[in-house]
Amino acid sequence: MADTPSAKKAKLEPKYELLYWPAIPGRGEYVRLALEAAGVPYKDTTNESKEGISGLVGLISRDNVTASDEAPVLCPPILRVPDSPILLSQTPNILLYLGDHEGLAPTDDNKYLVHQYTLTALDLGDEAHNAHHPVGVGLYYEDQKPEALRFAKEFRGSRIPKFFGFFDKVIKYNKSKYPESKYLVGEQISYADTTVWQVVDGVNHAFPKKVGELKEEKGFEELFGWYEGLKGEEWLKSYLESKRRLPYALGIFRHYEELDVDQ
Amino acid sequence: MADTPSAKKAKLEPKYELLYWPAIPGRGEYVRLALEAAGVPYKDTTNESKEGISGLVGLISRDNVTASDEAPVLCPPILRVPDSPILLSQTPNILLYLGDHEGLAPTDDNKYLVHQYTLTALDLGDEAHNAHHPVGVGLYYEDQKPEALRFAKEFRGSRIPKFFGFFDKVIKYNKSKYPESKYLVGEQISYADTTVWQVVDGVNHAFPKKVGELKEEKGFEELFGWYEGLKGEEWLKSYLESKRRLPYALGIFRHYEELDVDQ
Structure with missing residues (x-):
C-alpha cells in the first residue's frame, strides 16, 4: 500500500534539530552519523538556512538563564528534542541520548562498552584537533605553527598507532x-x-601519509576491514554521496602537508 | 540493634576496585569522589599495595584480548565490578555507571544534564592539564615550557572565566x-x-592567583557558594581529612607559579 501524503510527511518531519557551526563536519558529524545510522529525519539548521547561525549564537550566549525552560549550554553541537525542554549538548551526551532513544546502543551492560569506545575515539579526534591548535582555540593555526609541528610529531609517532592498535583489539x-x-x-x-568510523576517516584525511605507512607496517587488518565494511553499508554509502555530508574543511580534521611528515 | 560482625564486614567489603596511577589524585579522583559521595566501600589498589601497579600495567598492555572475558582498556582510571566481567574505563563512562547503579544521577531526563555538566567540567580539567603539557603527554613539562607559557595565558584569560561563568549560570x-x-x-x-567540585578545586590549586582575581572581578557568587557548601558536607569533610585524599602532585592540576601570572 502506498503511503498517504500525511504518512509521507510524518516520515520526513524532522524528529530532532541539530545546531552546529555551518559548513564544516566538525563535532556535528558524530551526531549526524548517528542520526543517519538510525534513519531518523533531522533538521541541520545552520546548514539549511542562513538565519540558523543567529539562533545558535543566541543560545550559547544567553545570559538570562532563569527565563527559559532550557538548561544553559556552553557550546555546540546541540541537539534539540522537539516538544521537550531538553536541549542536549556535549557530543558523548547527545550520543548517549540517541543510543537510549533510537536503538543505537544495547540495553544491557554492553552499553557501557559502547560509551567507553566512543569516548576513546573522541579523545583521538580531540588530539587530531590539537595537532593544528596546540596552544589555543582562539588563535589561528598560522600563529601556532612551530608548536603544531612538535605536537604533530608526537601525535603521528605515538598516539595514532596507540589508538588504532586499541580499536584493532576491540574488534578482535x-x-x-x-x-x-x-x-x-x-x-x-x-x-x-x-x-x-568518523575518527578513523578524519585522521586518514588529515594524515594520509602516516596512515598509509601504518597500514603497511602494522596492518591493523581488523580495523580497516571493519572500516571498509561499514563504508559499504547502504545507509552510509548514500549518506556519503549526499549533500548532507560536508567536505572536510577548517574543522577538527585538517590536512596540512607539513604536519603529516617529519621535518 | 548492633551490627553482627558479618554485617559489619559486609559493609566494609569493597564493592568496587579502582585501578589508577598511584600517589596522585589525577583522573582517579573523579571516581573516588563519586564513590565517597555514594558511601560505597572501594579498594584503591595501587595506593593500598605495592604490587597493585603491576596488575594495572598488565591490564592496559594485554595483547591477547580474546583470552579474557574482560574487554580491552586503553588507560586508567579503570573500575572493576566484582563478580562481573565488566571492566569500566573512561572517566565519564565510569561515572555514568555509578550514576545508574549507586543513586548518583536522576532516573528521569535530568540524567542527561548530569552527564553534560560532568563532560564540560572534565573538558576544563583536560585543558588545565594541557596548560603544562601542550605539546605531548610523553614529554616533561620542562621540555615544553615556552609552549606551556603561551597556552596558560590563553587558558587564564579566556577559558577559566568562560567555564566558571557557565557553571555559575548552571546553578542559577x-x-x-x-x-x-x-x-x-x-x-x-x-x-x-x-x-x-573537583575541577574547581583543582583549577584553584593550580592557578590560585588567577582564581583570586576572578572572584574579585566577576564574583561567581553562585559557583563559590555552592563549592563551599559542598565542602562543608560531612562526607566530603571527612574524606578530605582522610588519608584516602591524596595531595595534589604531578598529575592534572599542577601549580607552577610562572603559569599563573602574565610574564
Missing part, C-alpha cells in the same frame, strides 16, 4: 564473543561504530 | 527550578556535583 575481542558480528560491540550497529 | 538555572536545592541538577547530589 568482539569477534571472539560474537564471531558473526560486523560491529564493535555485540551484533548490532551502535554509536560506537559511527563515531570510531 | 537549577535554583530557578528548585529554589531549595544545594546541588547542580534537581534536588539531589549527583556525580556532576562531585566532578565540577
Whole structure:
C-alpha cells in the first residue's frame, strides 16, 4: 500500500534539530552519523538556512538563564528534542541520548562498552584537533605553527598507532564473543561504530601519509576491514554521496602537508 | 540493634576496585569522589599495595584480548565490578555507571544534564592539564615550557572565566527550578556535583592567583557558594581529612607559579 501524503510527511518531519557551526563536519558529524545510522529525519539548521547561525549564537550566549525552560549550554553541537525542554549538548551526551532513544546502543551492560569506545575515539579526534591548535582555540593555526609541528610529531609517532592498535583489539575481542558480528560491540550497529568510523576517516584525511605507512607496517587488518565494511553499508554509502555530508574543511580534521611528515 | 560482625564486614567489603596511577589524585579522583559521595566501600589498589601497579600495567598492555572475558582498556582510571566481567574505563563512562547503579544521577531526563555538566567540567580539567603539557603527554613539562607559557595565558584569560561563568549560570538555572536545592541538577547530589567540585578545586590549586582575581572581578557568587557548601558536607569533610585524599602532585592540576601570572 502506498503511503498517504500525511504518512509521507510524518516520515520526513524532522524528529530532532541539530545546531552546529555551518559548513564544516566538525563535532556535528558524530551526531549526524548517528542520526543517519538510525534513519531518523533531522533538521541541520545552520546548514539549511542562513538565519540558523543567529539562533545558535543566541543560545550559547544567553545570559538570562532563569527565563527559559532550557538548561544553559556552553557550546555546540546541540541537539534539540522537539516538544521537550531538553536541549542536549556535549557530543558523548547527545550520543548517549540517541543510543537510549533510537536503538543505537544495547540495553544491557554492553552499553557501557559502547560509551567507553566512543569516548576513546573522541579523545583521538580531540588530539587530531590539537595537532593544528596546540596552544589555543582562539588563535589561528598560522600563529601556532612551530608548536603544531612538535605536537604533530608526537601525535603521528605515538598516539595514532596507540589508538588504532586499541580499536584493532576491540574488534578482535568482539569477534571472539560474537564471531558473526560486523560491529564493535555485540551484533548490532551502535554509536560506537559511527563515531570510531568518523575518527578513523578524519585522521586518514588529515594524515594520509602516516596512515598509509601504518597500514603497511602494522596492518591493523581488523580495523580497516571493519572500516571498509561499514563504508559499504547502504545507509552510509548514500549518506556519503549526499549533500548532507560536508567536505572536510577548517574543522577538527585538517590536512596540512607539513604536519603529516617529519621535518 | 548492633551490627553482627558479618554485617559489619559486609559493609566494609569493597564493592568496587579502582585501578589508577598511584600517589596522585589525577583522573582517579573523579571516581573516588563519586564513590565517597555514594558511601560505597572501594579498594584503591595501587595506593593500598605495592604490587597493585603491576596488575594495572598488565591490564592496559594485554595483547591477547580474546583470552579474557574482560574487554580491552586503553588507560586508567579503570573500575572493576566484582563478580562481573565488566571492566569500566573512561572517566565519564565510569561515572555514568555509578550514576545508574549507586543513586548518583536522576532516573528521569535530568540524567542527561548530569552527564553534560560532568563532560564540560572534565573538558576544563583536560585543558588545565594541557596548560603544562601542550605539546605531548610523553614529554616533561620542562621540555615544553615556552609552549606551556603561551597556552596558560590563553587558558587564564579566556577559558577559566568562560567555564566558571557557565557553571555559575548552571546553578542559577537549577535554583530557578528548585529554589531549595544545594546541588547542580534537581534536588539531589549527583556525580556532576562531585566532578565540577573537583575541577574547581583543582583549577584553584593550580592557578590560585588567577582564581583570586576572578572572584574579585566577576564574583561567581553562585559557583563559590555552592563549592563551599559542598565542602562543608560531612562526607566530603571527612574524606578530605582522610588519608584516602591524596595531595595534589604531578598529575592534572599542577601549580607552577610562572603559569599563573602574565610574564
